[in-house]
Amino acid sequence: MILPEYDGRCGWYELLENVSAFPALEGDARFDTVIVGGGFVGTAAARRLAQNCPDERVLLIDALKLGQGASGRNSGFVIDQPHKRDLERADDPFKRKIVRLNRIAMEHLEQQIADFGIDCQWSHAGKYQGAVGPRGLKFLAHYEQLLRNFGESYERLSGAELRAVLGTDYYSAAIFTPGGVLMQPAALMRGLADSMPANVRVVENTPVQEIRRQTQGFTLKTPTSTLSCRRIVLATSIFTAELGFKKDRILPVMTFASMTRPLTDAEMACFGGQLDWGLTPADHAGTTMRMTQDRRLIIRNSYRYAPEYNTPAAILPKIRARHREGLDQRYPALKEVEIVYTWGGATSLSANFETYFGQLDEGIYSSGCDQSVGAARGTVSGLMLADMMCGKNTEALRDMQEVSGNPSCLPPKLLLRVGVPLRMALARFASRSEL
Ligand SMILES: Cc1cc2nc3c(=O)[nH]c(=O)nc-3n(C[C@H](O)[C@H](O)[C@H](O)COP(=O)(O)OP(=O)(O)OC[C@H]3O[C@@H](n4cnc5c(N)ncnc54)[C@H](O)[C@@H]3O)c2cc1C
Known part of the structure; x- marks a missing residue:
């Protein structure tokens, strides 16, 4: 069984100060519900379940420290608009449901941030979708058309207008959508962990190695304990398969x-752009960029099929060199600004771009395959799973069920090992002007 590993390389997590510690769990323990996995799905499900059922004893357990998994390793965009594939659907009510659900997630996170004073650079900065060359511009025109048809507000910016914000003339044009939020994901996850309701026990660095159904409920084995419970939430993303589902x-x-060190005053003057913006690529195989509130540039690109789920250290120097090149192309005057962190993170996709949500088996609930937009989608899935488990019948829950589907069966692993890297290499080649 493959378990999550932390590689000590994620800039967001490594920059945190005074990370809290939760007491370990030893021996036998009983809970009403065990939530395995403390990412966006798990933290939202734990809080909502504890609030829905104040007498319920909930365990939120993770193999790593909360914030070390994908939910603390991402680019920090909380996006309200549907993913491109969903936006392309003809069905307007379907898209409206996705936007409503994403906004529920944003409001929920914002409420926790306000209530508990979570310091995570949360900002209504919106999002730029940028094009570099003709290929990117074609994608951008398509995206603009989809947004216009859908009736969502946006603004189109020229290369010159972008220069004033991004500090580079690398981009030819972008679409700005105002609804997106930016944040520091590891800081958000730690803040959520530290502010759980009293009836949620948080346990970290403790992998669940086995789940067994009993006549009544389940037992779960960890290296130091045996847990029993009535029901389980598998908020384990890609690792759900390792647990048998x-x-x-x-x-x-x-x-x-990759993340740079903070720019000095002189480098900021040279940069000439603004702080606190985020840009995703018009061509999805392109590059995501951010400038943080604390003057760090962040660059994300490159995909890899990851059947071992964790980051092989040997490939990181090559990725860092690629990121360096991407930064130098955009900011030739900032070649001295070192990259100080490079990390990888794995997320769950499905072959048919469908997500799943609901009861996997009697007493076992889960959601996943969020297609890499899990900050909003994972959060609202966790909330809705908790509502479903408590017998609530809300419009949002019905929407969630309607926009979720069934990921299709993947080809055999051997085929995937050859086919997926090949497809990714082709996509990378086709999109080389947008990197
Ligand atoms: C580099 C990068 C950039 C991204 N950028 C964005 C972005 O800007 N915006 C966005 O919306 N999405 C982004 N994503 C995707 C996003 O991070 C994921 O969609 C999201 O984090 C998934 O959340 P989750 O709660 O489903 O899973 P995860 O965050 O993966 O949480 C699952 C948890 O389960 C735990 N676990 C697994 N197995 C076990 C076990 N056996 N026992 C105990 N615990 C276990 C893991 O340790 C992990 O903490 C990005 C992803 C990456 C890698």
Whole structure:
């Protein structure tokens, strides 16, 4: 069984100060619900379940420290608009449901941040979708058309207008959508962990190695304890398959990011752009960029099929060199600004771009295959799973069920090992002007 590993390389997590510690769990323990996995899905499900049922004893357990998994390793965009594939659907009510659900997630996170004073650079900065060359411009025109048809507000910016914000004339044009939020993901995850309701126990660095159904409920084995419970939430993303569910349906894909040290005053003057913006590529195989509130540039690109789920250290120097090149092309005057962190993170895709949500088996609930937009989608999935488990029948829950589907069966692993890297290499080649 493959378990999550932390590689000590994620800039967001490594920059945190005074990370809290939760007491370990030893021996036998009983809970009403055990939530395995403390990412966006798990933290939202734990909080909502504890609030829905104040007498319920909930355990939120993770193999790593909360914030070390994908939910603390991402690019920090909380996006309200549907993913491109969903936006392309003709069905307007379907898209409206996705936007409503994403906004529920944003409001929920914003409420926790306000209530508990979570310091995570949360900012309504919006999002730029940028094009570099003719290929990117074609994608951008398509995206603009989709947004216009859908009736969502946006603004189109020229290369010159972008220069004033991004500090580079690398981009020819971008679409700005105002609804997106930026944040420091590891800081957000730690803040959520530290502010759980009293009836949620948080346990970290403790992998669940086995789940067994009993006559009544379940037992879960960890290296130091045996847990029993009535029901389980599998908020384990790609690792759900390792626990015996959704096998051959979840495609584990890794993507990579690098972060620079903060720019000095002189370098900021040279940069000439603004702080606190985020840009995703018009061509999805392109590059994501951010400038943080604390003057760090972040670059993300490159995909990899990741059947081992974790980051092989040997490939990181090559990725860092690629990121260096991407920064130098955009900011030739900032070649002295070192990259100080490079990391990878794996997320769950499905072959047919469908997500899943609901009861996997009696007493076992889960959601996944969020197609790499899990900050909003994972959060609202966790909330809705908790509502479903408590017998609530809300419009949002019905929407969630309607926009979720069934990930299709993947081809055999051997084929995936050859086919997925090949497809990614082709996509990378086709999109080389947008990197
Ligand atoms: C580099 C990168 C950039 C990204 N950028 C964005 C972005 O800007 N915006 C966005 O919306 N999405 C982004 N994503 C995707 C996003 O991070 C994921 O969609 C999201 O984090 C998934 O959340 P989750 O709660 O489902 O899973 P995860 O965050 O993966 O949480 C699952 C948890 O389960 C735990 N676990 C697994 N197995 C076990 C076990 N056996 N026992 C105990 N615990 C276990 C893991 O340790 C992990 O903490 C990005 C991803 C990456 C890698």
